[in-house]
Amino acid sequence: MGSGRLYLAVAVGGFRRYATYRVATAAGVFTNTVFGLILVHTYLALWEERPRLGGYDQAQAVTYVWLGQALYSALAVQGGGTEKDLMGRIRTGEIAIDLYRPADLQTWWLASDVGRALFQVLGRGVIPFAVGALFFPTALPGDVTTWAAFLVALLLAVVVSFAIRYLFALSVFWLLDGHGVAQALMVTGVFCSGMVLPLNAFPGALGDVLRALPWAAQLQMPADVLMGEADPLGAYAFQAAWAVALLAAGRLVQSAATRRVVVQGG
């Protein structure tokens, strides 16, 4: 079997694994919709006081909220993607079995996470986004090219998101318990991705720093590409640079970890 087909199979497996939980998916859709409703109102109140905050008009701010809710689980903004399983396998020692497989560990988990993300976009993203677009004034493009450009930015966002979580997860090789890591992943993800407020609405130097960090590649970039606020090529370059850097860092840490791996559980 060609390695391409192997990783495709892993991705399909990731997709199907998450597709199994239908009730949980429906529950997630409901939760994202409720949070979207709450957030939209607070954003509207904020933009009422400060029109054009961060360069967005009200419709763009609304679009940003619903996009965030739609992509929340696909990008695993607060963690809880395949890195959760990876951390579990490192903790229990099952990772040793993975290391024996004739497949590349990082690519394996990336494929699995891409499959997961694809399901989450379709299963959990579409409905909250449709609800938002139906009941609130949104700023969505009418042409196919912008949507296509958005999909590319979204794919890159998924890769960057994975690369960050992979790095965090590998730290369990040293820490052994993943709770603290999961928390750190949550805090940084929610705050730095612009889930709480669009990154371009952050004040001063804080905003400048956050817009340069890899988390900006996750929600802010795809949103700006979709709403025509960012040049797609510039956005891709930013996202790809972080993806390459983080994946390379992941490889380094991985080889350091596997050289000194102590398998737990005997």
Place this chain on the structure above:
Amino acid sequence: MWIRSTMTYRASFAVTVLGNLLLTGLDFVTILLMFSQVDSLGGWTLPEIAFLYGLSVTAFGTADLLLGSMDVLGARIRDGSFDILLVRPAPVLAQVGADRFALRRLGRITQGAVVLGWALTAVDVDWTAPKALLVPVMLVSGAVIFGALFVGGAAFQFLAQDAAEVQNAFTYGGTTLLQYPPTVFGRDLVRGVTFVLPLAFVNWVPASYVLGRPYPLDLPPWAAFAPPLVAAGCAALAGVAWRAGLRSYRSTGS
């Protein structure tokens, strides 16, 4: 037992409490970020919103500390380990509450109490005896209302076994909603959380009295003192739902 098991990994526990403090604090950081751009939101000032926030988060944090483990109930029903709780000689509800009791949740209460403390000194209020007495009453009633929500959500999980997230929409969603003034939200939404799911009595209505603001939905003046009654009603309903859920429980048989 759960406290001791948590303490086994001391470094991790310290990181988790800190993480919890930071994570729950993010909501307030969001509000601060918003106020770095504006002077008021929905017509309310920062200290006033901090007052709403502190009440909501402290009440929610108390309920979450005692009953927040309810969301693992669905998992226990699915894997069959719920049966173990049924044969133990202790109330099932207390056992579920103690299940995976997470001391790290102290982070949320601490954070909420700090913001509330600051808000109490910063709001421009002519403190009278009823106003001052109402604050602790709000905290207790609010914790009971949120607690009822947790128990009601747990009862719902007997029906929908892996829908713990629906519960999150009401619990976490509810506390997020109450962190902002009612003027921010649509009238129908405010009506819903006043008359259907009476979250408005956790802080919106009584806090309006304390701050001297018009009541949401033009409620009568006595409504500010209704929280204990509302809380008692919620607790009774949640108790009925819990008993009904428990009766309908069929083991997975595995």
